[in-house]
Amino acid sequence: MAPLGIESFTVPRSKRKHAPKPPEKVSLYRNAFKSALFKFNPKLMIHNPVMFVVLIGFILTLMMCVNTQIFGKTMATVGYVLWVTFILWLTLFFANYAEAYAEGRGKAQAETLKKTRSDTLARRILENGQTEQVSAGDLRAGDIVRVDAGEIIPSDGEVIEGIASVDESAITGESAPVIKEPGSDIASSVTGGTKVQSDHLVIRITTNPGESFLDKMIALVEGAKRQKTPNEITLTVLLVALTLIFLLVCVTLLAYAYYSKASIDIATLIALLVCLIPTTIGALLSAIGIAGMDRVSRFNVIAMSGKAVEASGDVGVLILDKTGTITLGNRLASEFLPVKGKSREDLARISAESSLDDTTPEGKSIVELSKNLGVKDVTNPPGSNFIEFSAETRSSGVDLPDGEKIRKGAADAIKRFVTEQGGSWPEQAHELVEQVARQGGTPLVVAKGADVYGVIHLKDIIKPGMKERFAQMRTMGIRTIMCTGDNPITASVIAREAGVDDYIAEAKPEDKIKVIKKYQSEGLLVAMTGDGTNDAPALAQADVGLAMNSGTQAAKEAANMIDLDSDPSKLIDVVSIGKQLLITRGALTTFSVANDIAKYFAIIPAIFSSALPAMKLFDIMHLGSSQNAILSALIFNAVIIPLLIPLAMKGVQFKPMTANQLLSRNVLLFGLGGIIAPFIGIKIISLGLNLLGL
């Protein structure tokens, strides 16, 4: 079973070739280093209460470096205090660096987008019909602009005149141009930063400066407007409580030591405090959140908030559109069913003949299927005239030069055609049509002249791999619901075949809202995809709404995520990323708290061994001198942060499995590992310090 992580990406690689590339490594490190230094600003640090306590500790030990006796008589040497101060600084630096590094990756992506935005000029059409040159930044909602071939669309808007092909690769990474024209729901909305390739468009701007899609994307990717997510805030509350508890422990320890006549110097006490408070998770918490958003954007999905990414991990129900998500966009021919008296070959041959010039996927699949059945060399004589499908005739076909007409189409349409041609409608054709419908397929009746030849079974093809993914979803306890406009019979057949848990047949947009609300009332979070304006209310109602970039502005505004590749099946990947984000957070919290056991064993005997030599009994790591023990624990506490940055960035590896399996795996790894690892780490550092003569 392939992990549902980045690896098992369902979108073909070629589609992503224009996706923002990971920024150059060296400059990323250098920039992160620089901004880590800027982050020492106490005004910024106060947002991270755990690290703020470390900062205060650092300031206190810094004061002791100047005068070791500043907080009362102590035996601590300047050298020792200097070491403690330096390691505390290092701890703070690593924490800042983790955040800066995570932000840096997003910023580099934003740079490419910003280049698109800058220096765009727009031609605004004034009321008197004249045009004036303005900067794109000056455009306001309601302004009308004209954009010619080769020019960049200055801001988000709606096409009100003209028809043109637009290159959206700057935003989507998709190189094939799209046609934009007024009137239609999806095709009339244009995005700032995209380029008109042919002809011209007149566009009514729909956003004010700084609010356009591009602006939002830049802000989001940059992490500039990042707000703490609900779960992150809650976790911070708990971390603050733990910090306060350990602050109590350390401050009161001063009193007990005074009573026991075992003096503790402030530097050592601060070292103990910093070791005990959850600095590991405190340092990496915001980096984990930023990295989660970043992982989503690497999938070419823009999350409007971290909250949305987090919520996607909690999703209990996925509502998926059938077409394009579960099945390939089109129905394909799967079988020829001749009526009595006609051979399968004949049916296949005339079906193929009728479809030779048919460019629709259905048509192509008919030709393909007949070839597979051994019907070769199908050609139409010159002068044949292809009749395209129209909503009125509900059939298509070919008029041969000899006057013969071949038609394929809906049963009633062909019935009418055959009757017009003077033929009769065989009762068996009706049975075949029924049979196909019962199996969830679409029947196409084929007739040549007055003769009905048989029925083509058009079938929905489930996208490869979807069945397995739905099974994985079920393992994780997520229900999948297929939403389709098909009738209940067709829907149930496809639902069974694809392995989804439930389906909504003959779905109207308001049905989606109803279903979403129903599941939400059961306490479940619901995710869905959509692209049309009529999807917008449901997208807004859903806890995770993924809009297709090809969709309308209304859909995109209502959603909290936008898929730039317009691939609805990505919803499943987004769920995995959300889960991974939460797992990473929990794993590092558990690790951080579990670390405390070893640190107690390192520091408590060290602190009291001078006053109470028998305490050496608890020095189970045999760390040698007190200084060595305290410094080893403190160094371990600091270096574990950069060591865990890669894990925070990549996220804990996530495979779909049940909650209990996940828990046992992660408790073993991060709980038990968190207890054992520091014993080993501290001992190794202690041996290293011995070599340095400390």
Place this chain on the structure above:
Amino acid sequence: MPKKNAFWLVLIILFALGFLPHWGIVFLFIAAGLLITVFGGRYIANVFSGQRTLLTPLFQPLESVFLRVSGITDSNSMNWIQYGQALLLVNILCGLFSAMILSLQGDLPLNPMHFQGMSPWLMFNTICSFITNTNWQSYSGEQTLSNLSQMLALTFMMLIGAISGLCVCIAFLRGMTNKALGHFYQDFVRAFLYVFLPVLVIGSLFFVSQGVPQTLHQQVTVTTIEGAKQQIAMGPVASLLTIKQFGTNGGGFFNANSAHPYENPNAMTNFIEILMELAIPMALVRTFGLWLADKKQGWMIWGAMMLLFLLSFGVGTCFEQIGNTMFNHVHPVPIDQALSPLQSGGNMEGKEIRFGIIPSLLFTTATTATSTGAVNNMHDSLTPIGGLVPLWNMMLNLIFGGVGVGLMGFLLYGIIAVFITGLMVGRTPEIFGKKLEKPEIILASLAILIHPLIILVPTAIAAMSHMGLSAINNLGPHGLSEILYAYTSAAANNGSAFAGLNANTTWYNISIGIVILLGRYISIIALLAIAGSLLGKTKVEPGPGTLQTNTLLFITVWVGVILVVGALTFVPALALGPIAEQLAMMAGNTF
């Protein structure tokens, strides 16, 4: 084998093991605990969900008269604020009433010894202590209180305190199991009629049958064999003793508490007293499992608690049996501390010969694991590690725990454990189908934080100040243990004492009184609020993506969080107190 048969088989094996010498009592204890849990848990669940019980025909008329008068119906459940207010109101009124009795006892009847009213700060301390189920006693009962005070003030407050604890836990459990919180006054009446009254009547009669006095004579004067006149204090002991044990109160009639022959005459009363302390706390765990419709969850918690209990008991007993290592080096002949048919060996200082080491330690473990605080031996005289055991139990305060509040404390750590590790399954953490979000975690953090705060800070102040140090009896680490013990006992609403501390000083009376109040009400109200908040959320039916809290793995994590978050906090203080003392003793140092 069907589960039922397996249960009885285990029970029979445990009873059989009960015939073993020395340790047999431990197996008997576990067997009895299982029986109480199974039947008591079901009984309490039935009582508080209004279902018919054995005693319904007897008390139904009384209950319905009360309900009709006060206009309560099953449908009008209180919200957590109303429930908390009602609880506080009842506690305050009862406290004020008792304060009146205690201060005026000199002018009230049933005062054959003509004791005067209590001094104000001692009274403040006593009221705080008794209404909160703590029963810390800065006074000695037979020399301070009239019979009227013992009955109308103390026994009364002990009953109110215990019923309050049971009610608040019932409301909390209802909230956690997605039921309306219920009505405080209805719960109160039911707790009194169906749970306390029958046990108190039968229990008192049992103790009287074993020789515990129940009389309004406060003293008898006897002539001893040597011809001297001796005054022996007596009084309505049996009734107080029963509620003292069953309500996990612990405030003794006599200063010597359950070490006094009139409060604990023999080995059987000792065993029954231990079981009475644990009866409600054990049963409630099963009540919870039944209400959650997840009996396994209940038994998992019960098992974890029992394991922690046996761990404490085992460590304590071992160190007591080893005794004082310095005696092994006495010249010219070392003192014999070995266990033999003629002596129980080990450290017998402060213990009663009629009990011996194992029953004493079982009592000590039970009384501090629950918030009882009655003692049948002097904890101050335990070996340092033996003394660490009661301290440790009170610092955790959730190994079965006091009536009601113990289980609440255990579930509080469940919330924290779910929040920390629950994220590792990739979902916002849920407990019993409800999402844990900011409000719950703020409240849980508060409840977790308050316990170390009110133990460590006052101990630190006392350890550095004259007012704190002047009251201690011993130098060195033992003195620190005495102070630490006093505040831990107060914070855990336990009430037992390291007798070395002279706690009847203004500083200790006031500070301990305040610690008792904070220790009781802040966590109760915070947990009630959590229940209320969770009740407002939609319950999500469990599925494969749900973290199961009733597995062996999760209960291990749960206990792990209790130990790392709850216990490690106290390690530095313990290191400088009992651990330092034990190490010093082993090294032959005295202070």
